Amino acid sequence: MGIRVRSTLLDALEWVDYAFQPAGEAPPDDVAYGHQRHSATVVDDEANVPPKSCESDGIIGLGARPVAVYTADCLPVLIADTQQRRVAAVHAGLKGTLAGVLERAVIRLCEAGSSPDGLYVAIGPAIAPCCYELGEEMLSAIAPTLSGSQPSCWHREQPHNPLAVRPQAKATRNGVWFDLPQLATLRLTAAGVPAANIENVSFCTYCMAETGSSYRRNTHFNSGYQSRFSWIRRRGG
Numbered sequence: 001m002g003i004r005v006r007s008t009l010l011d012a013l014e015w016v017d018y019a020f021q022p023a024g025e026a027p028p029d030d031v032a033y034g035h036q037r038h039s040a041t042v043v044d045d046e047a048n049v050p051p052k053s054c055e056s057d058g059i060i061g062l063g064a065r066p067v068a069v070y071t072a073d074c075l076p077v078l079i080a081d082t083q084q085r086r087v088a089a090v091h092a093g094l095k096g097t098l099a100g101v102l103e104r105a106v107i108r109l110c111e112a113g114s115s116p117d118g119l120y121v122a123i124g125p126a127i128a129p130c131c132y133e134l135g136e137e138m139l140s141a142i143a144p145t146l147s148g149s150q151p152s153c154w155h156r157e158q159p160h161n162p163l164a165v166r167p168q169a170k171a172t173r174n175g176v177w178f179d180l181p182q183l184a185t186l187r188l189t190a191a192g193v194p195a196a197n198i199e200n201v202s203f204c205t206y207c208m209a210e211t212g213s214s215y216r217r218n219t220h221f222n223s224g225y226q227s228r229f230s231w232i233r234r235r236g237g
């Protein structure tokens, strides 16, 4: 049994069922999820029944079928639309976030008549700034695509994580410590989602989650990794 991570915001919505599953655990049988490509493509659930029928990094749940994403260090982002009672699961790594996958999911939900202030968002287990070093060359490549608030997205000094259960990543490239959940939060608030409606569970896949959670840790220690499924659905028929 892995660690069960919960979102206070989503737990407060009685019509929503969801899970941030531990790495390596199979998702529900009737789940829909796309063939993920770090893109900004968002589709409706039926386009990915059976799973991986098409390429997508965001999936909208129109009914009671669970929609999922699989991740290692990228952000699994679960969204509940309290106005239309629809849900979405989004795979948001650095590339997909910069490509606009989160905004695309917000737009798709709002096309059905909702407004961004009715959306509740949980950012699940992902690599946190305590362990996510980016080289300066990467930063200068992506900086132009960030808006004016980007300095809050990284730290010069590696943040200490007091909740780490194993050693944090060691610096290898004299870079910066990037806060991908913070970038996602900024992009979502810019799209109109109130900050109070966004929760980051702050659970680092590298230094806090069960063994085999982190793609990056695997590249450092050859420790192996498995996908983590995160899913969400509307309760009932």
Ligand SMILES: [Zn+2]
Pocket: 128, 129, 130, 131, 161, 164, 168, 169, 204, 205, 206, 207, 208
């Ligand atoms: Zn960490």
